[in-house]
Amino acid sequence: MIDQLPSLALLLKQIQQVPYVASKNIYRVANHFLDMPEDRLEQFCAILLTAKNKLQHCPVCHAWQEKNGACVFCSSPRRDKTIICVIQSWQEVLSIEKTGGYNGVYHILGGLLCPLEGVGPDDLKIQTLVNRVTDEIKEIILALDQTPEGEATSAYIADALKGKNVMLSCFSRGMPVGSSLEMLDRLTVFKALSERRPW
Numbered sequence: 001m002i003d004q005l006p007s008l009a010l011l012l013k014q015i016q017q018v019p020y021v022a023s024k025n026i027y028r029v030a031n032h033f034l035d036m037p038e039d040r041l042e043q044f045c046a047i048l049l050t051a052k053n054k055l056q057h058c059p060v061c062h063a064w065q066e067k068n069g070a071c072v073f074c075s076s077p078r079r080d081k082t083i084i085c086v087i088q089s090w091q092e093v094l095s096i097e098k099t100g101g102y103n104g105v106y107h108i109l110g111g112l113l114c115p116l117e118g119v120g121p122d123d124l125k126i127q128t129l130v131n132r133v134t135d136e137i138k139e140i141i142l143a144l145d146q147t148p149e150g151e152a153t154s155a156y157i158a159d160a161l162k163g164k165n166v167m168l169s170c171f172s173r174g175m176p177v178g179s180s181l182e183m184l185d186r187l188t189v190f191k192a193l194s195e196r197r198p199w
C-alpha cells in the first residue's frame with residue numbers, strides 16, 4: 001500500500017533513520033509533521049537548520065556551544081576546572097546539572113566502546129581526555145553506564161590514564177546495575193555523585 005504513496009514512503013524512511021524513534025512510533029511522528037500547519041512546519045525546519053549552523057562542539061569538553069559564544073562549562077569562572085566528569089553523551093550533562101550538586105567540568109566521550117558494533121577507542125573522544133589530564137587536574141569521575149560497555153570503557157580510560165597523577169573515582173554503589181544516567185531520577189544521580197568512591 002505504501003508503495004502507492006511514494007511521498008509518504010520517503011518520509012517514513014527518513015524518520016526510520018532517526019535514532020531513538022521506536023519503530024512503532026514512526027507513523028505517529030509522520031502524522032504529527034503532516035498535520036502541522038505549513039507555516040509552523042516551515043518554522044520548525046528553519047529552527048533545526050539554524051541550530052545546525054549555529055552550534056558546534058566545544059573543542060575541550062565536546063559539549064554543545066554557540067559558535068559565536070564560549071562553552072558554558074569550560075569558560076565559567078564558577079566551575080572547578082580541576083574535576084572532570086567523564087560521560088557518554090550530552091543528555092547526561094543535563095541529568096547531572098539537574099541535581100545542582102556538581103560544580104566541576106565535563107568530558108563527553110560521544111559513545112561507549114562496543115567492538116560488536118565496530119566502536120573502538122579512536123571513535124570516541126578518549127585521546128582528547130588523556131591530553132586534558134595535566135598536573136592541575138585532581139579528579140576524574142568516570143560516570144559511565146553500569147553496563148558491560150560502560151564498564152569496559154571506564155576500564156580502558158583508567159588504563160589510558162595510568163601514570164598520570166590524578167584520582168579516578170566512580171559513582172557510589174547505589175546506582176542500579178544496567179542503568180544509564182539519563183534514566184535515573186535526580187535524587188539517585190545526586191546521591192551517586194556525592195557519595196562517589198575511588199575507581
Ligand SMILES: [Zn+2]
Nearest residue numbers: 058061071074
Ligand atoms: Zn567545554
